Amino acid sequence: MRVFLFALQWDDNVYRKRRAWRLISRRVWSMKMSKVRTRFAPSPTGYMHVGNLRTALYAYLTAKHENGTFILRIEDTDQGRIVDGAVDVIYQTLKENGMIWDEGPDVGGDYGPYVQSERMGIFKDYALQLVEKGEAYYCFCTTERLEKLHEEQRAAGAAVGNYDRHCRNLDKEEIQRRLDAGEPYVIRQKMPTEGTTKFVDLIYGEVEVKNSELEDQILIKSDGMPTYNFANVVDDHLMGITHVVRGNEYLSSSPKYNLLYKAFGWEPPVYIHCPPVMKDAHTKLSKRNGDASYQDLVAKGYLKEAILNYLLLLGWSPKGDEEYFTLDEMIKLWNPAWINKSPAIFDIVKLRAFNATYINRMSNEEFTKIARPYVESVVKRPIDMDLLCANLKPRCEILSDIPERVAFIQEMPEYSLELYRNKKFKTDERGALTALEKLAPALDALQEWNRDAIYGACAPVIAELGVKAGWALYPLGIALSGMTATPGGGTDVAAIIGKELTMERLNDALARLRAEL
């Protein structure tokens, strides 16, 4: 009953809209009230795609919203792509984002092993079971014959790749004879040839294909190893996965998966296919195209919380207008039925905005802690780090913005006197000269050197000149930084860089103005 209730809560309205509600609820009913178990099954390639991370998040949330179990399974059977330390990247990424798995290679569990390469021995027996049930068969066709077949198909303009089911009805004696003779073989699934197969996806609803479209797919390769599709189904079943969360590139092969479950007599999982994360309208986001991975984004100064939060909303949306969530809030709110159907373009500009907000919401202390290394990478002088960081916080969107914003502290940049011209304050080089000439002695006389004291020293000068504060303080900022955008106003900059450097730069600026005007 509980399961049924959460199904309603998840989907309620969506059911009707998709016209699949009956099927889904029947499916959920027949889950026998089992605890929700989801898995994230990445291959260890050495980095984490943002799309992968999002899939992991969705799988994690789907389990945790129901107090279920989140499982990590490493799919390391991709021959070419094994990278040292790659598994650690997966562990690290998941961990630092708080997505703690309940079962996995390192923590174990009752359904191990959780590394696919260690499971290779178990699949053939399952395939043989299918052969015995008449759901699969031995195929002795050679690669040469298949190639020839494909060539003929090409020549005839037909669909290439469809196996002609040559070995589908070999008689028992012949099979035994060829097996005994040690002929190499594969095991193929016996697909239905007529009718249709449908399955229900939680996101896409009912998906139906004609069985005539389905090939007698290979389950066990001639080296005795399972194909990915077969291993996946068996693993998911053996591990008790109730909800399969994966990319929608699997959508069109899901009927085949379902037929496999059916052939075994197993209960299929709830399918949750997620739309792809795109780089632009035409291409998927991928490391191969040089697109940023999660690691790259972190290295560029994006906060992991901001990345995760942004990813949550890329293809999923909650009911209200709130966009900022902690992981715990995500878990409470999560409803997989609210995942979108259409592809979403990864927008770095919006991520930057999220990042800026996350930075802005930090305490000054927290921010100073993470910003300090970026500051110190370019600034080697003694400065008021706390004041600098307090001013930097609302002014930087990503951490890697910091060096260019503070580089002027270490070394005055080349700058044009035109910077002193400002429409808003109705000032120019001459005005700047006037202001700075008055400001310099006032500052020089100052004993105490902090933001308030500095402003206190400037205020009488401003009053005396009868101008707006900015008229005098804007030029001060330019004189001290050579830039129009600085971490704080003129008095902030002075306080940050200290009296000695302030006076030095002020005098340099005065000398230059006098010389060039």
Next chain:
RNA sequence: GGCCCCAUCGUUUAGUGGUUAGGACACAGCCCUUUCAAGGCUGCAGUACGGGUUCGAGUCCCGUUGGGGUCACCA
């Protein structure tokens, strides 16, 4: 090419037959102000197209167009 899937502002999304089509980011402007920001307010901007069904369609149906995915002894 066959098959599957998708389609609301530039981007991300809300929308479950009756809404002035809402939010966020971006952009523009204004306010505040000790530069630049941050913050506050306002504005700009969208239902791909064509047919139906209906008193009424962003919402349902069909088609067109556009896009994505998939068709291996890869995973």
